[in-house]
Amino acid sequence: MSDGKNTLTTAVYDLLRKAIIEQALKPGMRLPEDTVGEQFGVSRTIVRHALVRLENEGLVVTQRNRGAFVAEPSKEEAQQIFEVRRILENEVIRILCNRIPDTGYDQLRSHVRNEEGVRGKDGPVSIRLAGEFHVLLAELTGNEILARYVSEVVIRCSLIMSLYARSHSSDCAVDEHSQIIDAIQSGDAERAIAIMDHHLGAVQGRAELARQPDSIRSILSHYGKELAQ
Amino acid sequence: MSDGKNTLTTAVYDLLRKAIIEQALKPGMRLPEDTVGEQFGVSRTIVRHALVRLENEGLVVTQRNRGAFVAEPSKEEAQQIFEVRRILENEVIRILCNRIPDTGYDQLRSHVRNEEGVRGKDGPVSIRLAGEFHVLLAELTGNEILARYVSEVVIRCSLIMSLYARSHSSDCAVDEHSQIIDAIQSGDAERAIAIMDHHLGAVQGRAELARQPDSIRSILSHYGKELAQ
DNA sequence: TGCAAGTAAATTGTATCCAATTGACGTAAA
């Protein structure tokens, strides 16, 4: 994601992004430019650029003259993001069944071992690793554009789970990750897709069923849309 | 695409984007911040923000301390973008066969009439309209995230055609657009997808077969990747 | 007490300024 060029801007961008993934920054939280800037020891200019990038990814929303906030995806948005995620990830599986780099399975198995290593600890790390498994799958297709889009929807799903799901402990069942690898390796594309589809359905279902009550802010902002300028 | 909030930044962003779509700004062209700023009567700050957004979409690339350039997708990138475009647009068709708003067909037919109105003139307008047909299809799914991704790959395809295709006159055959609408309206999803797939294949093929010789810059930039910092 | 208006504080929008880096040109030495 980060191209490692604009060091300062990219550094702030990466930090904010990671903080959002790990749900340290929660949906609806304000992100005042100078507060963030002081925190990282940079000027507002840098923070602004980072926020622009995050807004493009749908991770933050900005209101004119009001500032930036961590995004609070509505239920409709959540539905749409999940739909796109399933489209993309099913296709990732289909591609991987046709072509996968030599080291692919090693990388995947190794990643799952890492996930198992932190099993039980419902900390931010396990949340991040679960998402990164799906990004790794997409990267193995060799299609960088596809991988970028998967990365975007995965992280937005993380935001959705943070808003709507009761427990984030196991957004992804590690077992199912293993099953997906097995299915790809067996070359049975249809079965692999079925498992992935079921896996994502489970994640989505957890968000739908166990959704928390809306926060005050998101409730009011919903009504506010009808008044606003 | 543009949210109409940050008026100045968004205005510059929209103008640059449109200029790239219509191939007035050609791949490899420089986009110096103050030149662009003077042109539009705004300061570099505004232009910078617009360029950041365009870079996120893959329409421009920036080199540290060197500036921004209109992107020159490599052949590999072009291949990847087309692959993602087919994935997304096939799925758009599949969705539209299941659900399409009441006014959908009217909007589509109306758009095709516009395209026919400028037929023959190989100007920038026909190029833009051809792309917007595909974006309109995506928007009719009601899935904004999906529509945004389609919009991104469509415009990047416009960049690719500008680089590699001999004639941009008819990136899309208007007849085929009508056929696609017919197929969706008939409810035959498989046929509709087949037509869309063929349609995109034709566009892609035109880029592959009639590709122009690489520019010096894009050739050297390819080798340069092995040296760079 | 409750509401309204006005004022002050906080925050973003934009422009400008200085520093750092890059590329080009020209000059000199081998």
Add this chain to the structure above:
DNA sequence: TTTACGTCAATTGGATACAATTTACTTGCA
């Protein structure tokens, strides 16, 4: 002639200053 070096112009990287806008508080009036 070619290469190496040094200087200069052009451009971006980043910080700061000022203007505009919004929000919150306070004051005054009914």
